[in-house]
Each structure stands twice: as C-alpha cells, then as structure tokens.
Amino acid sequence: MNVALRPAGVEDLDAIDALERRLFPEDAWARETIAAELEGPHGYYLVAEERPAGDGIAAVLGYAGLLAPRGSGQGDVQTLAVVPEARGRGLGRALLRALLAEAAERGADQVFLEVRADNDVAQSLYTAEGFTAIGRRPRYYRGGVDAIVMARSAPASTPAGGVGA
Numbered sequence: 001m002n003v004a005l006r007p008a009g010v011e012d013l014d015a016i017d018a019l020e021r022r023l024f025p026e027d028a029w030a031r032e033t034i035a036a037e038l039e040g041p042h043g044y045y046l047v048a049e050e051r052p053a054g055d056g057i058a059a060v061l062g063y064a065g066l067l068a069p070r071g072s073g074q075g076d077v078q079t080l081a082v083v084p085e086a087r088g089r090g091l092g093r094a095l096l097r098a099l100l101a102e103a104a105e106r107g108a109d110q111v112f113l114e115v116r117a118d119n120d121v122a123q124s125l126y127t128a129e130g131f132t133a134i135g136r137r138p139r140y141y142r143g144g145v146d147a148i149v150m151a152r153s154a155p156a157s158t159p160a161g162g163v164g165a
Contacts, residue, residue, distance in 0.1 A: 002052070003091065005098055008045035008063060010038050015060040016047070023081045026142040037078065042069040044102045048082065048091045061086040064095035068106045075103035077113035080122075092125055100129070100152070114140065114147040126150050 008016065013035055020028045029037075037043050048062040062082035068075030077099055082091045103111050114137065115122045131150040140147035 003048055003050050003061060003086075003089075005046050005048055005094060008038060008047045008065075010035060012045075012047050012060065012063075013038060016045075016063050019060060019063065019081060019083065020079075023083070029079075037065055037067075040067075043067050043078070044099065044106075046095055046098055048086075048095060050086075062091050062095055064099055066099040066102055066111075068103045068108050068111075070106045073107060073109045075099075075106065075108035075111040077111060080113075087121075092122075093129070096125065096129055109153060111152045113150050115150060116141055117146040117148050123148065123150075126152075 013031070016038075017031045017034055020034060038045055043065060045065040046063065047060045050059045050061050052058070062080075064080040065078040066075055067078050077096070080092060080095055080099075082095070100111060111131075113126065113131065115126060117136070127150075129152070131152040133148050134151045135149035137147040137149060139145070
C-alpha cells in the first residue's frame with residue numbers, strides 16, 4: 001500500500017464529507033462545518049491518500065484535523081478517522097503524530113481531544129501517544145455516549161513518523 005499524508009484543502013471536501021458520513025453516521029459534521037474548518041486560518045487538516053501505481057485514481061483512506069491558533073499555547077485534535085479496511089496499518093498513528101508535530105510548530109504546549117467512551121481502540125492509540133484522561137463529558141455524542149477528554153503536554157517530543165511508524 002503506497003499511502004502518503006498531505007495537507008487537505010477545499011478540493012478534498014467531497015471525499016472528507018463522504019467519509020465523515022460513512023464513519024460517523026450519528027455524529028457527522030455538517031458539510032458546511034467541514035468546509036469552514038478546511039478554510040479556517042487556525043486549522044491544519046491532513047488526508048491519508050492511497051496512491052495506486054500507474055494512472056489509477058487516488059483514494060482518501062483517512063483524515064485528521066487540528067485547531068491550533070499560533071501563539072495560543074494550545075491545540076485541539078478536532079477529528080481523526082481511518083476507513084475500516086485500512087485500520088491496523090499505522091495510518092491513525094501517522095496522522096496523529098503529524099498533527100502533534102504541527103501543534104508543536106505552532107507553539108502549543110498542550111494538545112487536547114475528546115474521544116468516545118466506547119472507542120477503546122482510539123483511546124489506546126491516544127494513551128500510547130502520551131495522552132491522559134483529564135475529564136468526562138456526559139452524553140457528549142448522539143446516542144448518549146460520553147466523551148473522554150484527554151490531554152498531552154509537550155508535543156514537541158513526538159517524532160512525526162510516517163505511515164507504519
């Protein structure tokens with residue numbers, strides 16, 4: 001699998017929106033919200049794109065976004081998603097590490113995120129990358145699922161790493 005991470009832009013809106021609806025049917029962001037995030041001055045969004053050999057069409061296998069205004073000292077992982085058929089190959093970790101590297105570049109001393117309380121796989125990834133649970137938001141997600149609030153200090157110590165790293 002030849003996968004590359006690259007900055008996402010408005011040209012990726014259709015692919016990200018389609019994956020958002022597929023992967024988060026109850027909690028999908030509105031298309032307009034995704035567009036605003038991609039165009040916003042304080043955000044940083046990436047796509048993980050499979051690039052087939054030859055003239056094949058590239059496919060977006062995942063995406064991730066960070067909100068980190070320069071100089072604020074903080075960042076927030078807004079979203080991170082990988083299609084089921086590409087999970088377990090290091091894409092989520094690579095996307096997260098790239099967001100953490102960007103947060104550090106923007107001067108963030110702390111990075112926060114929310115994760116579904118019923119998503120043990122994502123929680124394990126975040127814990128392995130240095131996040132710790134700092135709180136809980138009851139019924140944060142549709143369907144009444146709580147959010148676990150997690151934080152990580154000093155993202156500058158995280159190597160960006162590549163896919164499969």
